Amino acid sequence: MYPRKTHQLVQSALESQAAVVLLGPRQVGKTTLALDIASEQPSVYLDLEREADRQVLVEPDLYLDEQAGKLVVLDEVQQIPGLFKTLRGQIDHRRRAGFRTGQFLLLGSASNVLLQQSAESLAGRVRYIEMPPLQLGEVGTDQLNQLWLRGGFPDSFSAEGDQASMDWRLDFLRAYLERDIPALGPRIPAATLRRFWTMLAHVQGGLLNAAALAEGLGVSGQTVGRYLDLLVDLMLVRRLQPWHDNVGKRLVKSPKVYVRDSGIVHALLGIGTIEGLLGHPVVGGSWEGFCIETLLAAAPTGTEPYFYRTTAGAELDLVLRLPDGETWAVEIKRTTAPKVSRGFHIGAEDIQANRRFLVYAGEREVPVSNDIRALPLARAIELLSAH
Incomplete structure (x- = not known):
């Protein structure tokens, strides 16, 4: 089992909150982590995709009253939307009985569904934590190319060979398209959604062009928006918003779109080897998408990510607004020559960035100019983690 940064985050949250919601796509390791935490204390685990476990909660208050003082782990909790009102009553009742923290660990793989269900019922009683796929600091910097190629889903990363990894990812895609997404309710033909997902992979990191995607699929722009919302909700696609502060410039207003796991990008495109x-x-x-996901996983909680682009050509691949108010400008290049474009200099000045970095494929930290440094990805992670 890889040591996961999320493990400490969840443990700390349970020490200060009655309930924690752990979000993440399927197969990312949520259940393994939750069972590991649960094994260290009196606990009970229910998988709400199993009919037998759902039957246990037909009368939820009766069952949960008996579990007072234990950590209750509820997996795929979005399967029973009405449960959140019960949990609110349970948390309040337990507080009066002296059990104030560490009562419920809720796991889910559809973020907006869970947030909408729990926001009103559990307001002030819950903390939300997103669990990303395996990260570079968790597997070791010597595994960078394997992590980039195969992605961070544990079974894909740790497969015996590249072909076994690819087979796992193709099965993962098939399961999502044919079983998991239909189970959420949307009636979308699996072949159509697969084509849409593949189209996004082909333009990885490009500006969203809903009209072009709609034309390629033979559907309306509104339907494309619905497909995109679904994949974003499932934490499989990132919609990176443009920097919106008024800096007196004509800004690009369309978001950039990334398939979040690099291994899934490569599976969709049939790329099976590093060569x-x-x-x-x-x-x-x-490489840009891989670095962005890695940096955001390392960034302090509450960091807001954007990109910056003007119609005049100024461009920043990633802008990070940190919780302390600092703004970092990041250029990402798959190159060993540490040079930044003139557009990066202009963009960094436009947003008055406090720190300016180039994340590149080299192995040394080197100055590019007086105020810009070129960093290997691992060094950039260190700086963000320490901030």
């Missing part, structure tokens, strides 16, 4: 990846047109977008 094949380095020679593929998507290599730049894939």
